[in-house]
Amino acid sequence: MAETRYRVLLVEDDEISRESIKKVLSQEGFLVFCLADGLAAQELLQGESFHIILSDVQMGATVNSGIELLHYAKRMTNSPVVLMAEFSEVMDESEAMRLGAAGFLTKPIHAEMLIQVVFKICQIENEKIEQEQRLEDQYCKLSIDDFIFGNKFSFGLYIKLSKNKFIKVANAAEDISEERIQSLKQKGIRYLYLEKDDFYSYLKMTLCLGKVLRTEKNIKQEKVLNLMKHTTELFFEQTCFQELDQNLILDAKGIAENAVFFLAQQEKTLDIIYSLNSHCNFLYAHSLGVSLYSVIIARQVGWKSQETLYKVALAGLLHDVGFKEIDADILNKERRSLTPEELKIYESHPTKGASILSKIASIPSDLVQAVLHHHEREGGVGYPQQLSKAMTHPVARLVAVADEFCSLVVKNPNSPGISPKEALSRLMDTQSNLLSLEFLSALSEAFTINRHFLSSQSMAGPIQ
Numbered sequence: 001m002a003e004t005r006y007r008v009l010l011v012e013d014d015e016i017s018r019e020s021i022k023k024v025l026s027q028e029g030f031l032v033f034c035l036a037d038g039l040a041a042q043e044l045l046q047g048e049s050f051h052i053i054l055s056d057v058q059m060g061a062t063v064n065s066g067i068e069l070l071h072y073a074k075r076m077t078n079s080p081v082v083l084m085a086e087f088s089e090v091m092d093e094s095e096a097m098r099l100g101a102a103g104f105l106t107k108p109i110h111a112e113m114l115i116q117v118v119f120k121i122c123q124i125e126n127e128k129i130e131q132e133q134r135l136e137d138q139y140c141k142l143s144i145d146d147f148i149f150g151n152k153f154s155f156g157l158y159i160k161l162s163k164n165k166f167i168k169v170a171n172a173a174e175d176i177s178e179e180r181i182q183s184l185k186q187k188g189i190r191y192l193y194l195e196k197d198d199f200y201s202y203l204k205m206t207l208c209l210g211k212v213l214r215t216e217k218n219i220k221q222e223k224v225l226n227l228m229k230h231t232t233e234l235f236f237e238q239t240c241f242q243e244l245d246q247n248l249i250l251d252a253k254g255i256a257e258n259a260v261f262f263l264a265q266q267e268k269t270l271d272i273i274y275s276l277n278s279h280c281n282f283l284y285a286h287s288l289g290v291s292l293y294s295v296i297i298a299r300q301v302g303w304k305s306q307e308t309l310y311k312v313a314l315a316g317l318l319h320d321v322g323f324k325e326i327d328a329d330i331l332n333k334e335r336r337s338l339t340p341e342e343l344k345i346y347e348s349h350p351t352k353g354a355s356i357l358s359k360i361a362s363i364p365s366d367l368v369q370a371v372l373h374h375h376e377r378e379g380g381v382g383y384p385q386q387l388s389k390a391m392t393h394p395v396a397r398l399v400a401v402a403d404e405f406c407s408l409v410v411k412n413p414n415s416p417g418i419s420p421k422e423a424l425s426r427l428m429d430t431q432s433n434l435l436s437l438e439f440l441s442a443l444s445e446a447f448t449i450n451r452h453f454l455s456s457q458s459m460a461g462p463i464q
């Protein structure tokens with residue numbers, strides 16, 4: 001059996017034949033999902049995808065329900081369908097192929113033939129999926145709502161027509177007007193694509209624009225928030241496929257500056273976590289959340305210097321940068337279900353992050369320390385070095401509070417996120433001897449005196 005576990009949807013109303021087909025395929029390592037009728041299969045296909053759909057032609061009282069499923073699958077999913085029927089039924093192989101089936105099996109089905117047909121089709125389908133993925137990997141996706149129009153770009157813009165087709169909608173140096181964007185939206189386009197090589201230019205451009213927006217007096221806060229979300233998203237997409245370099249760190253500083261500026265301007269800063277929750281990339285939302293809440297805590301305890309606040313924001317943004325070297329399967333798994341080996345890999349992320357950052361000359365050494373220490377805990381029970389409170393960098397102790405808080409409130413693959421109030425009381429109950437009580441109390445106070453805190457004139461203003 002191949003390394004990829006091929007997913008098979010088996011739709012068969014006859015229990016005996018369903019169970020025997022399932023047994024044969026499962027023994028060969030296929031992941032088999034069974035259903036007894038075509039309509040239930042259509043429903044399942046709205047949220048799940050399979051390498052192959054294996055369907056009986058006639059199920060229950062519905063004649064041709066297998067054919068209806070074939071038409072549905074062709075229209076909605078493009079997954080290959082293999083039809084199965086008795087020799088005496090109307091359907092034969094040539095008729096099945098004419099209708100667009102990927103194969104046909106005559107009942108009673110021989111185990112060897114079944115495995116051969118299913119395996120071959122799954123293999124072809126898998127190659128197709130991998131090819132589509134490779135094509136998709138050449139592009140970066142931008143939400144059309146966040147796209148900044150009215151500029152001349154030095155790169156082309158694409159839209160995705162189908163899984164394996166991207167077409168260019170604007171050439172390099174062409175003006176992208178608001179009308180043009182609106183007309184694409186009206187056509188149902190939700191995302192624009194850039195070639196990955198052009199991505200960095202776009203990242204730079206949005207950051208420059210960020211600086212312009214910060215100096216505009218009447219700019220809507222929502223626009224600033226969108227821009228900040230957008231640039232941070234770009235930043236994290238960038239870190240996923242390129243080694244960090246000095247320019248990128250300068251960009252991160254720009255983002256941290258935007259973060260600080262944003263905190264100083266918003267009336268409801270603490271509510272922004274909810275808008276971050278609408279984002280699908282949980283790591284991005286988590287990192288941005290940790291950055292923002294770290295700054296909130298720092299201000300609350302009276303850290304006023306601009307330089308320190310940027311360092312804190314930057315430590316929040318970069319604290320989990322070591323994850324970029326860890327397999328996504330491990331990151332998406334619930335912590336308690338990790339094997340000891342996987343846990344060891346997971347817990348290497350502070351060391352990995354520190355090692356990435358230490359190679360960059362412009363990163364101050366205390367920022368590297370903060371990233372390395374962010375999972376150390378009071379009493380020397382954290383990782384990777386089991387440092388005592390006195391040996392742990394203060395910024396790391398602060399970021400640790402924001403980190404634990406955001407792990408609870410920002411939704412992720414294993415949790416829908418809980419309310420800030422619930423999160424605070426849970427942290428107070430379970431982690432008050434592990435986290436800095438000073439910083440934990442400061443976060444809690446920030447919520448209770450939110451209004452006063454946010455309107456304080458002593459806070460940092462925009463950076464010139």
Ligand SMILES: [Fe+2]
Pocket residue numbers: 319320349374375403
């Ligand atoms: Fe972490």
Ligand SMILES: [Fe+2]
Pocket residue numbers: 286290319320403
């Ligand atoms: Fe984290």
